[in-house]
Amino acid sequence: MTEQHEAPGGVSGRALQKDIPQATVARLATYLRVLAMLADDGVAIVSSEELAVAAGVNSAKLRKDLSFLGPNGVRGVGYDVAKLRTRIEDVLGLSQGHRVVLVGAGNLGRALVGYGGFRRRGFTVVGMFDSHPEVIGMSVAGLVVRDVADLTPAIDALKPTIAVITVPDAAAQDVCDLLVASGLQSILSFAPCELTAPETVEVRRVDLAVELQMLSFETARNAPALPEVAHAVSGRIAHRAPAHTVAGHPVLKHSTTSHSATEPSSKGSVVTP
Numbered sequence: 001m002t003e004q005h006e007a008p009g010g011v012s013g014r015a016l017q018k019d020i021p022q023a024t025v026a027r028l029a030t031y032l033r034v035l036a037m038l039a040d041d042g043v044a045i046v047s048s049e050e051l052a053v054a055a056g057v058n059s060a061k062l063r064k065d066l067s068f069l070g071p072n073g074v075r076g077v078g079y080d081v082a083k084l085r086t087r088i089e090d091v092l093g094l095s096q097g098h099r100v101v102l103v104g105a106g107n108l109g110r111a112l113v114g115y116g117g118f119r120r121r122g123f124t125v126v127g128m129f130d131s132h133p134e135v136i137g138m139s140v141a142g143l144v145v146r147d148v149a150d151l152t153p154a155i156d157a158l159k160p161t162i163a164v165i166t167v168p169d170a171a172a173q174d175v176c177d178l179l180v181a182s183g184l185q186s187i188l189s190f191a192p193c194e195l196t197a198p199e200t201v202e203v204r205r206v207d208l209a210v211e212l213q214m215l216s217f218e219t220a221r222n223a224p225a226l227p228e229v230a231h232a233v234s235g236r237i238a239h240r241a242p243a244h245t246v247a248g249h250p251v252l253k254h255s256t257t258s259h260s261a262t263e264p265s266s267k268g269s270v271v272t273p
Contacts, residue, residue, distance in 0.1 A: 020091070024065045028088050030055045031062070035085040036120070047078040094122040101158060101184075103175050104166030105130035105138065105145045108190060112164065114141045126158045131171075148175070155182040165189040176203070 020028075034054045038046055052059040066079075069087050089095050100123050102109055112118075113125050128140055129148040138145045146154060163184045165175050172191035179187055180201055187203045189195055192210075197203050 020068045024068060025092070027055065027057060027061075027065050028092060030057075031065070032085060032088045032092065032094075032121075035081055035088070038081050039085060043081055045078045046081055051079065089122070097122040097124060098162050099124055099126045099158060099160040100162045100164060101125070101127040101129065101151075101155065101160040102164040102166060103129045103148060103151070103179070104164075104190075105132070105135045105140065106166060109164075109166035110140050112166065113143060123162070126160060127154055129154070148178075151178055152182045155179075155184065160184065162186045162188065165191055165195075167191060169193045 031051065034051060035046075038054075048059045048063055052062040055062065057065075066084075069084075069091055086095075100118070102113060102125055105128055109128065109130075113128055118125065125141075125143065128143045128145050129151050130136055130145050131148045135145050136147050163179045163186070165172055165179075165187060167175050169191050172189060172193055173195055176187060176189070176195045176197060180197055185201050187195075187197070187201065189203060189205045190208070191205070192207050195203050195205070
């Protein structure tokens with residue numbers, strides 16, 4: 001079996017967190033998702049190559065990321081799935097779970113509250129708030145939508161560690177201010193606008209439109225050449241008249257002139273497209 005849960009010198013996950021780069025943290029979350037799937041399938045040991053492929057990274061990067069957690073795995077054996085999962089949960093601060101409040105009971109907010117994956121990963125939505133009379137009192141996934149006017153006293157009772165904002169752009173900053181004033185220091189916002197908060201408050205923003213635009217870019221970049229463009233190019237090549245012909249066959253005319261002005265004439269030249 002592997003030994004990987006203990007950090008060097010008994011260092012806790014909290015102590016290690018300060019030394020882990022943000023990019024590694026994002027990949028640790030991916031590794032955790034893969035490990036949870038492996039555990040559900042009854043897999044006890046996984047090799048670095050198998051885990052890397054499942055997570056979409058190369059094995060060298062995976063081993064570098066996991067090195068921040070302390071001793072991991074045994075060469076030629078692999079990683080103990082349960083222990084590595086527990087270790088990553090500890091470093092990501094998930095060991096004790098998180099209580100979440102959500103402000104904004106629209107379509108997006110209701111969909112997020114109804115998503116069962118949050119609870120499986122240690123996030124429990126304990127309160128849902130809105131200001132619209134038509135949704136206040138509505139039951140969503142077992143939670144009753146409460147008036148946002150009662151948010152501050154409710155936070156004192158619910159003791160959440162994370163807040164999620166799913167309100168319209170115009171209301172997002174006011175909601176953020178209210179959450180900060182109520183003592184929340186970790187906020188996830190789905191509003192497209194930038195939110196202002198004290199430096200002690202961590203605000204992460206998810207802009208779905210930007211994500212779609214990134215997908216649009218990748219789609220355009222990976223798309224094959226447009227048929228009309230390809231046809232036009234091939235047409236120009238096919239109909240380019242030769243300088244001379246002999247018995248119906250083209251004869252290449254070799255030029256003795258210098259290159260055109262758009263070609264680089266020396267090292268470091270800039271070519272104008």
